[in-house]
Amino acid sequence: MMKTGSCSFGMWKVLVSWEGNVVHQVQFVRTAPEGLVPVQFTKFLAGRVDSFAPLVSAAVSGDSVYSRIYAAVSDIPYGETRTYGEVAFAADTHPRVVGNAMARNPTALIVPCHRVTAADGGLGGFTPDLQIKRDLLKMEGKRRRG
Known part of the structure; x- marks a missing residue:
């Protein structure tokens, strides 16, 4: 139920x-x-x-491009970020497709889209408010992989 x-x-x-x-x-x-x-x-x-x-997340089941993206994002460790390009490489797709998937993520937090950032060091987007992404990353003590 x-x-x-x-x-x-x-x-x-x-x-x-x-x-x-x-x-x-x-x-x-x-x-x-x-x-x-x-x-x-x-x-x-x-x-x-x-x-x-x-x-x-129900969104990671199946083998659609979005489910592969959500699975790749789910693998990003707490406190770390990956770029849209890194996620795209892991899911065998294009960074713009990753951006579209993140904008439509049905299970934010479970699929931690707040951990996906722009290659230029910018945050990228977050729906409904970019401040939520800032607050989540601050809470996690964001650190770049590398």
Whole structure:
């Protein structure tokens, strides 16, 4: 049975829909219905854990280009970033396709799109607000791989 709940991250609500250990949707919204979320979300957003295990994203199943991108992004370790180009190489696609996939990521945080940045050192984008990406990277103590 699908469950939906929300928790807070700064001025935002994190709306989560899941069934068992499979997360189907994670969105940053201004208002959301009350309800419990898996404890991994509240612990992660409080900076107390660096993993959502055993939760997984429904978006990584299959062999579409987007599922390959989401799987590659899911492999980016906590506190590290990869460029759109690095993710594209890992998923055998183009950086613009990675950007499109990140903009449509149905399970932010579980598929940590905030860890994907521009090759020029810029942040790239983040929906609905780039400040969320800044805050998440700061919380994780972002460090470049290398």
